[in-house]
Amino acid sequence: MITVTTDNFDEQVLASDRPVLVDFWAEWCPPCKMIVPVLEEIEAEYGGRLTIAKLNGDEHPEIIRRYDVLGFPTLNLYRNGEVVQQILGAKPKRQLLALLEPYLQAA
Numbered sequence: 001m002i003t004v005t006t007d008n009f010d011e012q013v014l015a016s017d018r019p020v021l022v023d024f025w026a027e028w029c030p031p032c033k034m035i036v037p038v039l040e041e042i043e044a045e046y047g048g049r050l051t052i053a054k055l056n057g058d059e060h061p062e063i064i065r066r067y068d069v070l071g072f073p074t075l076n077l078y079r080n081g082e083v084v085q086q087i088l089g090a091k092p093k094r095q096l097l098a099l100l101e102p103y104l105q106a107a
Helices: 009-014 030-046 061-066 093-105
Strands: 020-025 051-056 074-079 082-088
Touching: 009 020, 009 051, 020 030, 030 051, 030 093, 074 093, 082 093
Parallel strands: 020 051
Antiparallel strands: 020 074, 074 082
């Protein structure tokens, strides 16, 4: 998992040649901590086709505003610089993969 910030977001996420799942999180958010092991499993299985990035929303509010992130955790899947899927809240692995799989097949 990579950490993205305001300084490297455009380069690491928008300019990436493969899909990037960005986990918008906050230190004070219990569901944000619960989803980390799920994201680590997905990264281990799909790392060749998907980049997973984390962005601390409290530290980078300008990115939160740019993408209208209203709560944590929010997972945005970016492809070719565009948000193609937004997932709100912590979800089980199976549910996350069902939402992500169509975009990973085409990657």
